[in-house]
Amino acid sequence: MPERRTPKGRWIALAAVTILCGCRTPHDYSAYLEHMPRSILVLPPLNNSVEPAAPYVYISTVTRPLAERGYYVFPVAVIDLMMKENGLPTPGEMHQVSLAKIDEILGADAVLYVTIEEWGTEYHIISSTTRVRILATLVDVKTGKTLWSGRHSAVHGSGGGDPIGALIGAVIHQMVYSIADITDDLSRTVNQQLFSNSHMGLLLGHGHPRYEEDQERRRRDEKERQE
Amino acid sequence: MMRIARELLLGATLAALLVPGCQRSLYDWDEYEDSVYRMYLDPDAFDIEDEVRRLSDQIDETILANRAVPPGLRAYLGYLTYLSGDHAAAVAHFKAEKKHFPESSVFVDGLLKRMRDDA
Numbered sequence: 030m031p032e033r034r035t036p037k038g039r040w041i042a043l044a045a046v047t048i049l050c051g052c053r054t055p056h057d058y059s060a061y062l063e064h065m066p067r068s069i070l071v072l073p074p075l076n077n078s079v080e081p082a083a084p085y086v087y088i089s090t091v092t093r094p095l096a097e098r099g100y101y102v103f104p105v106a107v108i109d110l111m112m113k114e115n116g117l118p119t120p121g122e123m124h125q126v127s128l129a130k131i132d133e134i135l136g137a138d139a140v141l142y143v144t145i146e147e148w149g150t151e152y153h154i155i156s157s158t159t160r161v162r163i164l165a166t167l168v169d170v171k172t173g174k175t176l177w178s179g180r181h182s183a184v185h186g187s188g189g190g191d192p193i194g195a196l197i198g199a200v201i202h203q204m205v206y207s208i209a210d211i212t213d214d215l216s217r218t219v220n221q222q223l224f225s226n227s228h229m230g231l232l233l234g235h236g237h238p239r240y241e242e243d244q245e246r247r248r249r250d251e252k253e254r255q256e
Numbered sequence: 257m258m259r260i261a262r263e264l265l266l267g268a269t270l271a272a273l274l275v276p277g278c279q280r281s282l283y284d285w286d287e288y289e290d291s292v293y294r295m296y297l298d299p300d301a302f303d304i305e306d307e308v309r310r311l312s313d314q315i316d317e318t319i320l321a322n323r324a325v326p327p328g329l330r331a332y333l334g335y336l337t338y339l340s341g342d343h344a345a346a347v348a349h350f351k352a353e354k355k356h357f358p359e360s361s362v363f364v365d366g367l368l369k370r371m372r373d374d375a
Contacts, residue, residue: 067359068359068360082296082297085293085296085297086293086296086297088292088296089289089290089292089293089296089297090289092288092289092292092326092327092328093285093289093326096282096283096326096327096328097281097282097283099282100327101327101328101357101359101360102327102328103327103328103331103360103363104328104329104331104332104335105292105328106292106295106296106332106335107328107331107332107335110335133362134362134363134366135362135363135366136359136360136361136362136363137363138359209297213293236282236327237282238282
């Protein structure tokens with residue numbers, strides 16, 4: 030009888046090791062750790078949604094989570110107005126500014142490029158769903174390397190279920206919460222969940238009290254991942 | 257027996273309050289992001305002098321409470337102050353931003369230089 034390529038025992042051992050290590054491949058933080066930024070420039074986001082106000086609601090929610098994570102965040106409104114004054118009227122044009130120019134004028138360590146992929150409300154008969162989805166990429170200014178990237182969405186649903194109850198509920202809901210309020214909250218939720226995710230989120234920045242501790246742990250994890 | 261129980265309860269409460277996990281935010285945010293929201297989403301109602309006053313008061317309160325002013329807020333206030341015509345105050349705010357956040361040095365030096373060139 031021909032010998033099987035991988036004896037049964039080995040498959041079992043392999044399965045056991047996989048289960049013990051967890052299903053998720055550890056996120057690769059090597060470039061990020063090598064080029065740890067102190068400061069982050071957030072440019073007004075590109076907008077692929079149908080809501081023209083989305084980029085401006087978004088940038089009014091992005092500073093807090095990044096700063097609380099320990100980064101210096103350039104004042105988003107000042108940057109936006111400065112770029113507009115300098116012949117860059119849209120986020121599209123702002124995203125095209127060279128990293129060399131950003132380094133020279135602002136001295137930012139990293140740029141967070143954001144695209145709003147979805148932002149709005151779908152109305153069904155007795156319910157509605159409001160969704161915000163963003164894609165964010167953190168790029169090192171000196172080398173152009175991508176340090177981190179993430180995509181995440183948050184959803185708010187209302188209504189559904191018993192028709193009369195749901196209809197009344199939906200009307201009250203819309204009286205109490207405007208779509209603006211809902212998307213503002215969703216934007217904050219998306220940012221919080223995306224940036225602060227301990228497995229795939231942003232590393233703690235220099236301004237965070239647990240920065241040193243986090244760096245030690247991450248560098249240890251990175252060494253293990255590479256072995 | 258009752259006294260011991262009371263003391264244990266007091267001790268436990270104090271311990272719980274001191275546990276580092278109950279973390280306050282690093283910075284006092286208050287009106288900063290609301291002001292940015294108002295600037296973009298409600299420009300007709302956006303009154304620069306009112307915003308300058310609100311944000312200045314906020315910074316004063318933060319300092320009095322021994323808390324930290326968020327990155328970018330002083331520079332944002334400086335920019336609004338500049339737009340309202342008070343260039344001297346704007347310069348002071350920009351310098352304060354640089355003092356508290358050296359990461360902003362290149363940015364602030366550039367703003368100060370442009371203000372001098374425009375003067």
